[in-house]
Amino acid sequence: MLINADFTQRAAVAANDYNWVASPQSGVERVMLDRVGGERARATSIVRYSAGSSFAPHQHPGGEEVLVLSGTFVDDDDSYPAGLYLRNPPGSSHAPSSPEGTVIFVKLWQMSADEQVKVRIDTRRPDAWQQESGREVCLLHASESEAVCLVRLPAGALLFDTPVENSELLVLAGSLVEAGRHYEAGSWLRFPSGEHPKLYTATEGCTIYFRRGRLIGLSSKALP
Structure with a gap:
Protein backbone atom coordinates (compact mmCIF):
# COMPACT_ATOMS: atom_id res chain seq x y z
CA MET A 1 0.00 0.00 0.00
CA ILE A 121 7.32 13.04 28.21
CA ASP A 122 4.42 14.94 29.77
CA THR A 123 4.10 17.99 27.53
CA ARG A 124 1.56 19.52 29.92
CA ARG A 125 4.33 20.30 32.40
CA PRO A 126 5.38 23.97 32.29
CA ASP A 127 9.02 23.02 32.88
CA ALA A 128 9.01 20.94 29.67
CA TRP A 129 8.83 24.16 27.63
CA GLN A 130 11.55 26.69 26.81
CA GLN A 131 11.47 30.11 25.16
CA GLU A 132 13.29 30.19 21.83
CA SER A 133 13.26 33.18 19.46
CA GLY A 134 9.79 34.41 20.33
CA ARG A 135 8.18 30.96 20.46
CA GLU A 136 7.84 28.20 23.06
CA VAL A 137 9.43 24.81 22.36
CA CYS A 138 8.99 21.44 24.08
CA LEU A 139 11.82 19.17 22.93
CA LEU A 140 10.73 15.54 22.51
CA HIS A 141 13.68 13.90 20.76
CA ALA A 142 16.97 14.95 19.22
CA SER A 143 19.67 12.96 17.42
CA GLU A 144 22.13 13.52 14.58
CA SER A 145 19.44 12.55 12.06
CA GLU A 146 16.18 13.77 13.60
CA ALA A 147 14.62 16.44 15.81
CA VAL A 148 11.08 16.26 17.22
CA CYS A 149 9.35 18.93 19.29
CA LEU A 150 6.12 20.75 20.04
CA VAL A 151 6.07 24.46 19.19
CA ARG A 152 3.73 27.22 20.38
CA LEU A 153 3.64 30.30 18.17
CA PRO A 154 1.96 33.67 18.75
CA ALA A 155 -0.62 35.16 16.40
CA GLY A 156 0.66 36.24 12.99
CA ALA A 157 4.00 34.43 13.28
CA LEU A 158 5.80 33.10 10.20
CA LEU A 159 6.56 29.43 10.81
CA PHE A 160 9.57 29.01 8.49
CA ASP A 161 11.99 31.84 7.70
CA THR A 162 14.26 29.60 5.60
CA PRO A 163 13.76 26.53 3.36
CA VAL A 164 12.94 23.33 5.24
CA GLU A 165 14.80 20.04 5.56
CA ASN A 166 12.47 16.99 5.23
CA SER A 167 9.93 18.36 7.68
CA GLU A 168 6.43 17.52 8.79
CA LEU A 169 3.93 18.99 11.20
CA LEU A 170 0.60 18.28 12.81
CA VAL A 171 -1.54 21.22 13.93
CA LEU A 172 -2.56 20.57 17.55
CA ALA A 173 -4.36 23.83 18.39
CA GLY A 174 -5.20 27.02 16.53
CA SER A 175 -4.54 27.13 12.79
CA LEU A 176 -1.99 27.90 10.11
CA VAL A 177 -2.67 29.93 6.97
CA GLU A 178 -0.95 29.69 3.58
CA ALA A 179 -2.13 31.68 0.57
CA GLY A 180 -5.61 32.01 2.07
CA ARG A 181 -5.98 28.33 2.96
CA HIS A 182 -6.49 27.52 6.64
CA TYR A 183 -5.09 24.36 8.21
CA GLU A 184 -7.11 23.79 11.37
CA ALA A 185 -6.26 21.60 14.35
CA GLY A 186 -5.75 18.03 13.14
CA SER A 187 -4.24 19.03 9.79
CA TRP A 188 -1.00 17.31 8.78
CA LEU A 189 1.59 18.58 6.33
CA ARG A 190 4.90 17.17 5.06
CA PHE A 191 7.54 19.09 3.08
CA PRO A 192 10.56 17.86 1.08
CA SER A 193 13.96 19.45 1.55
CA GLY A 194 14.42 22.78 -0.17
CA GLU A 195 10.78 23.87 -0.08
CA HIS A 196 10.00 27.16 1.67
CA PRO A 197 6.35 27.11 2.83
CA LYS A 198 4.85 30.53 3.62
CA LEU A 199 2.82 29.44 6.63
CA TYR A 200 1.54 31.98 9.15
CA THR A 201 -0.33 31.44 12.38
CA ALA A 202 -3.90 32.76 12.52
CA THR A 203 -5.18 35.31 15.02
CA GLU A 204 -5.41 32.77 17.85
CA GLY A 205 -1.82 31.55 17.44
CA CYS A 206 -0.97 27.90 16.94
CA THR A 207 0.56 24.84 18.58
CA ILE A 208 2.15 22.19 16.37
CA TYR A 209 3.97 18.88 16.52
CA PHE A 210 7.07 19.35 14.36
CA ARG A 211 9.57 16.82 13.04
CA ARG A 212 12.67 17.52 10.97
CA GLY A 213 15.25 15.05 9.73
CA ARG A 214 16.15 12.36 7.27
CA LEU A 215 13.48 9.91 6.21
CA ILE A 216 13.90 6.34 7.44
CA GLY A 217 12.56 3.07 6.06
CA LEU A 218 11.11 4.30 2.77
CA SER A 219 11.16 0.99 0.93
CA SER A 220 8.46 -1.59 1.55
CA LYS A 221 11.11 -4.20 0.68
CA ALA A 222 12.77 -3.41 4.01
CA LEU A 223 9.64 -4.46 5.92
CA PRO A 224 9.13 -8.07 6.99
Missing part, protein backbone atom coordinates in the same frame (compact mmCIF):
# COMPACT_ATOMS: atom_id res chain seq x y z
CA LEU A 2 1.32 3.44 -0.96
CA ILE A 3 -0.21 6.62 0.50
CA ASN A 4 1.63 9.93 0.11
CA ALA A 5 4.64 7.74 -0.56
CA ASP A 6 6.58 10.12 -2.83
CA PHE A 7 8.73 11.88 -0.26
CA THR A 8 10.10 14.31 -2.86
CA GLN A 9 6.64 15.94 -2.99
CA ARG A 10 4.64 17.98 -0.51
CA ALA A 11 1.78 16.10 1.15
CA ALA A 12 -1.14 17.46 3.15
CA VAL A 13 -4.25 16.06 4.83
CA ALA A 14 -6.61 18.71 6.21
CA ALA A 15 -8.63 17.91 9.31
CA ASN A 16 -11.90 18.14 7.38
CA ASP A 17 -10.62 15.64 4.80
CA TYR A 18 -10.07 12.73 7.21
CA ASN A 19 -10.94 9.32 5.78
CA TRP A 20 -11.40 6.93 8.71
CA VAL A 21 -10.58 3.32 7.79
CA ALA A 22 -11.27 0.34 10.02
CA SER A 23 -8.18 -1.48 11.28
CA PRO A 24 -8.01 -5.29 11.67
CA GLN A 25 -8.78 -4.74 15.36
CA SER A 26 -12.45 -4.17 16.21
CA GLY A 27 -13.15 -0.70 17.57
CA VAL A 28 -9.96 0.87 16.19
CA GLU A 29 -9.99 3.17 13.16
CA ARG A 30 -7.24 5.17 11.51
CA VAL A 31 -6.58 7.98 9.08
CA MET A 32 -3.60 7.01 6.94
CA LEU A 33 -1.48 10.13 6.41
CA ASP A 34 1.43 8.41 4.73
CA ARG A 35 2.15 4.73 4.32
CA VAL A 36 4.63 2.41 2.62
CA GLY A 37 3.67 -1.24 3.14
CA GLY A 38 0.71 -3.33 4.29
CA GLU A 39 -0.20 -4.04 7.91
CA ARG A 40 3.51 -3.92 8.73
CA ALA A 41 4.34 -0.54 7.26
CA ARG A 42 6.36 2.59 7.52
CA ALA A 43 3.35 4.67 8.46
CA THR A 44 2.10 7.94 9.87
CA SER A 45 -1.49 7.83 11.09
CA ILE A 46 -4.19 9.30 13.29
CA VAL A 47 -5.65 6.36 15.24
CA ARG A 48 -8.97 6.36 17.11
CA TYR A 49 -9.81 3.78 19.77
CA SER A 50 -13.43 3.42 20.81
CA ALA A 51 -14.05 2.90 24.54
CA GLY A 52 -12.95 -0.57 25.64
CA SER A 53 -10.98 -1.42 22.51
CA SER A 54 -7.57 -3.05 22.66
CA PHE A 55 -4.86 -4.81 20.67
CA ALA A 56 -3.34 -8.19 21.40
CA PRO A 57 0.35 -8.15 22.41
CA HIS A 58 2.56 -7.38 19.42
CA GLN A 59 6.05 -6.14 18.56
CA HIS A 60 7.29 -3.01 16.82
CA PRO A 61 10.51 -4.04 15.04
CA GLY A 62 10.91 -0.53 13.63
CA GLY A 63 9.84 1.36 16.75
CA GLU A 64 6.71 3.39 17.49
CA GLU A 65 6.17 7.06 18.30
CA VAL A 66 2.88 8.19 19.90
CA LEU A 67 1.41 11.57 20.84
CA VAL A 68 -1.89 11.30 22.74
CA LEU A 69 -4.33 13.84 21.29
CA SER A 70 -7.45 13.12 23.37
CA GLY A 71 -8.80 10.61 25.88
CA THR A 72 -6.48 8.16 27.63
CA PHE A 73 -4.12 5.71 25.95
CA VAL A 74 -3.06 2.64 27.95
CA ASP A 75 0.29 1.10 27.04
CA ASP A 76 0.41 -2.18 28.99
CA ASP A 77 0.06 -1.16 32.66
CA ASP A 78 0.50 2.62 32.33
CA SER A 79 -2.17 5.19 31.39
CA TYR A 80 -1.34 8.26 29.33
CA PRO A 81 -3.78 11.19 28.99
CA ALA A 82 -3.80 13.82 26.24
CA GLY A 83 -0.46 15.61 26.00
CA LEU A 84 1.72 12.58 26.73
CA TYR A 85 4.45 11.67 24.25
CA LEU A 86 5.84 8.14 23.94
CA ARG A 87 8.73 6.58 22.03
CA ASN A 88 8.88 2.79 22.08
CA PRO A 89 12.24 1.75 20.56
CA PRO A 90 12.77 -0.82 17.79
CA GLY A 91 12.15 -4.34 19.07
CA SER A 92 9.76 -3.25 21.83
CA SER A 93 6.39 -4.90 22.37
CA HIS A 94 3.13 -3.97 24.07
CA ALA A 95 -0.63 -4.57 24.24
CA PRO A 96 -2.23 -1.10 23.91
CA SER A 97 -5.82 -0.34 24.87
CA SER A 98 -8.17 2.46 25.88
CA PRO A 99 -10.93 1.83 28.42
CA GLU A 100 -12.49 5.27 27.79
CA GLY A 101 -11.46 5.86 24.17
CA THR A 102 -8.60 7.89 22.73
CA VAL A 103 -7.22 9.54 19.60
CA ILE A 104 -3.46 9.32 19.05
CA PHE A 105 -0.93 10.42 16.44
CA VAL A 106 1.30 7.45 15.56
CA LYS A 107 4.49 7.00 13.56
CA LEU A 108 5.73 3.45 12.84
CA TRP A 109 9.03 2.16 11.50
CA GLN A 110 10.68 5.59 11.45
CA MET A 111 13.35 5.23 14.14
CA SER A 112 17.05 4.57 13.83
CA ALA A 113 17.96 0.97 14.64
CA ASP A 114 20.28 2.10 17.44
CA GLU A 115 17.51 3.69 19.53
CA GLN A 116 17.17 1.67 22.73
CA VAL A 117 15.53 3.92 25.32
CA LYS A 118 11.81 4.05 26.06
CA VAL A 119 10.74 7.70 26.34
CA ARG A 120 7.78 9.23 28.18
